[in-house]
Amino acid sequence: MLRNLSIVSGITLLNSVFPFVLLPIFTNYVTVADYGKLVILEAFLAIFTTIVHFGIAGLVVEIFKLKKDEFRKYASTSILILVPTLVLLEVYVFFSADFLSQAFGLDKSWLLLLPLIVFLNALIQSAVSIYQCEKNYRNYAVFLFLPNLLTFAIALTLLFYFDQGWQSKLYGVLISFFCVCALSLYYLIKDKYLSIEFCKNSLVLNLKFTLPLLPHSLAAGLYFMADRLFLANLLDSRSVAIYAAGLQLAMVMSVIQNALSKAWVPYVLEFLGRCKEDISSVDKAYRELLKYMGAGMLVLVILSAVISVFVYLAVMYLLPVEYSHSIIVGILVVSAFCILGFYKIISPVIWFYKKSAALSKITLIVFCINVILNYVLIPEYGVQGAAYATVLSVTTQFVFTLYVVLKLKREHIRCLTNVQS
Secondary structure, eight states: OHHHHHHHHHHHHHHTHHHHHHHHHHHHHSOHHHHHHHHHHHHHHHHHHHHHGGGGTTHHHHTTTSOHHHHHHHHHHHHHHHHHHHHHHHHHHHHHHHHHHHHHTOOHHHHHHHHHHHHHHHHHHHHHHHHHHTTOHHHHHHHHHHHHHHHHHHHHHHHHHSOOTTHHHHHHHHHHHHHHHHHHHHHHHHTTSOOSOOOHHHHHHHHHHHHHHHHHHHHHHHHHHHHHHHHHHHSOHHHHHHHHHHHHHHHHHHHHHHHHHHHHHHHHHHHHHHSOSSHHHHHHHHHHHHHHHHHHHHHHHHHHHHHHHHHHHHHHHHSOGGGTTHHHHHHHHHHHHHHHHHHHHHTHHHHHTTOHHHHHHHHHHHHHHHHHHHHHHHHHHTHHHHHHHHHHHHHHHHHHHHHHHHHHHHHHHHHHHHHHO
16 A cells, blocks of 8 residues: 555556646736636636536546456447536536626636546546556546646746737647647556446446536535635635635645545455455454544644744745735645644545535535625625635535545444344
């Protein structure tokens, strides 16, 4: 486990260098208002990602359960599901583009391109997930690393040599995703993980897992982006830029907990899947998992303290003076990402029991809480109010999820007790 964890975490952390390097460049070379426009579009990009990517959520679960031929049918069907999802999303964006453009001051042409960008990224992430689970770390690194590398190079070229301003990064994302998507499809087909075939049984298996997860994913995407959308609507794009700068620096914490999560989730699913169905084995397995969970949470707390210091120094010495209020925002969001890391440590247990509907209920409740908190706290506390809302929402999500995990463990042991008695 430790070897896989270190490899996956190292690759993920290295891959995350590019967005952090771009932050001081863009904040110094584009206006605060224009940087705010870029952030708002990226917020919609993240929301649309949760809608389109739901079809591939089951790949990391079924790859450990199905034979390769069966998994190829499952993966191919999962990819095909993305096509009608893309079409429906594009139709929605087309008819709502005028409203969204007026409400948030966005460019309609970029709004219409966002679903395509998300679709291309879904195909890339399919390759990332498959090669990670198969422990093919060379291909995993290529498809995780290459999109950000190309985006970085293209964005800087367009910014400095073609004077494309804040749009440089979006052009970089579109071009790089298109190129890497084509490459990922080629490799998946060559390695027999993908083919042009549709399987009805695979469709049923996919939808049985992913449909209950869709409300959870959508609500999660909305409540993690609601802060920027509320700031844009209640205040202005400058406030969004200041908040986003602190958020981007705090993303160091997000990257670390996400890197740990990428290695942790397959381990938990595989570990519990190997566990024998008797009380002694299940109890021993959970005690071992709890030991690792506690160690992981302690590591996250220590890292959050270190990263908070980094956020302070980065704002003071790398960003323009207009972004000074990003310090407190960044430190608060670091705390939120730390608690989100706690959530990601325990939530794979729910995935293992295929109780994704429980996650959906929790996330919908937390999303509603987050909307209320943003609406109340932003007018009162400005950009800091959005950070307060995020911390409180993530804490609520973790507490609810912990309750469900403990309940599932008790139910599992109770069922085994009834069987053996």
